[in-house]
Amino acid sequence: LSLSKGAVHEGMAQFQEMMRQQLESSMHAELEKLLNTAAGEEREVSRKDFEGFKNLFHRFLQVKGPSIEWIKIQRPPEDSIQPYDKIAGTAPPDNVADCLNKLVVVKLNGGLGTSMGCKGPKSLISVRNENTFLDLTVQQIEHLNKTYDTDVPLVLMNSFNTDEDTKKILQKYTHHRVKIHTFNQSRYPRVNKESLLPVSTGLSMTGQSAEGWYPPGHGDIYASFYNSGLLEQLIAQGKEYIFVSNIDNLGATVDLHILHHLVNQPNGKRCEFIMEVTDKTRADVKGGTLIQYEGKLRLLEIAQVPKAHVDEFKSVSKFKIFNTNNLWISLSAIKRLQEQKAMDLEIIVNPKTLDGGQNVVQLETAVGAAIKCFDNALGINVPRSRFLPVKTTSDLLLVMSNLYSLDAGSLTMSPKREFPTTPHVKLGSSFTQVQEYLTRFESIPDMLELDHLTVSGDVTLGKNVSLKGTVIVIANHGDRIDIPAGSMLENKIVSGNLRIMDH
16 A cells, blocks of 8 residues: 555645644634623623634644745845935924824833833833833923924824723823823633633632733734724824834933924825834844835844844844834724734734743734835834833833933933943842832932943942943842942942941
8 A cells, every 4th residue: 555745745745734623623612602701791702802813823823834935035125225414404394283183192011010020000100200111101202292283193002001090090191191092902712722722710810810811012002903904094194104113112202393294294104114124233132123025125033033043133244223113004004904814013023921831822923023014114213212111120220210311201312421322331139129229229320421331149239339331240149339429430340348338
């Protein structure tokens, strides 16, 4: 009995297809069971969410290996990534107000402050003079609306983790000149790594069930914005573009030059999507980059890179830019692509281990990955100042310091700093949590002339300390170092033990 290779191959393919269909119908049955544990509005919202999840799960089962063939990657054509200076070189437009009235600012507000030791939404952490990320955002937009007599609204994309706390706080902005809308990201079920079925037994977010759910990455913005009805509402009000960014990127302010460039495109070549990119430094090796792939501009994330090519991906010489996640997108194009079901975003498989030790996977997508779906998409290589994310207390130290001045909610590098690069700051594990970090600085040091700061171990800094050049302070295990008030450290390494006692 001999079977040709082709027949064996075909048999295997049929078997795999059968297994896929079985997995899919099991998943659908489980999702139905979950829906039956709730009623009313909660059930309807979850039903919509599950439609998106089924689509994602279906595509996840179809994927046969890496979504990118390394050999097909090309550098983007010259004109597909424009230098910012070329766009900002023109005189500021006369019709600023007209441009602004077509704009909506969207902030991604789904994240918690857990990585910085804070409870609740990250956007409610104080970053500067008691102002939170959300306060600064509201101040920026209010300033635009007052200056140009416009009506730019703010839209927050919350997740089930941040929605309740955010809505409570929004009441404090009722008398500000900015309309604020919110919508919620989808809620998807985590699936067991082995069985590929949901780990949750009910739709409830309390008790053990809570661990069974996750917000599926910011790529979900297109579907959840569309499903919320807010997209239609804004289009009806004459809005044309959204400016999307992470709420913790303090450099992501409305840029009038980019907006003007977008709004004044010739009709046949309407640009529907702009991604702000910036030059990669060694600190950014993991950031997604733009490539040309099968004739389209595409975002390449580190998660999509085959293991053998990760070092090449991280090299600053081959991939020179990375995505800041500041994006300008046409509202009517989002509506069109959603209605045509043409948003085909690469799936990011995020493995997690739950508290009980159970291994699960989360299927996620990234907002920038949609660049390949839009017409005449463009990258703009912007100054580094438009990328100022606060992910750690090391970042927080920079933005709280005199390196930046605050004006109408916007942070700008102090003109007193002689070179425009930000210092490299590495604070050790004793500084990870915001509360502890704050107790270790009696006041934020003067950092105008700092290049590099490393602090490790049990270290405190007194009032009015000045740091210049490269400063390294290392207290070994069991030792403690108190930097005296008024000290000036320039190109110094401090180690050992230095206690200052009150008497």
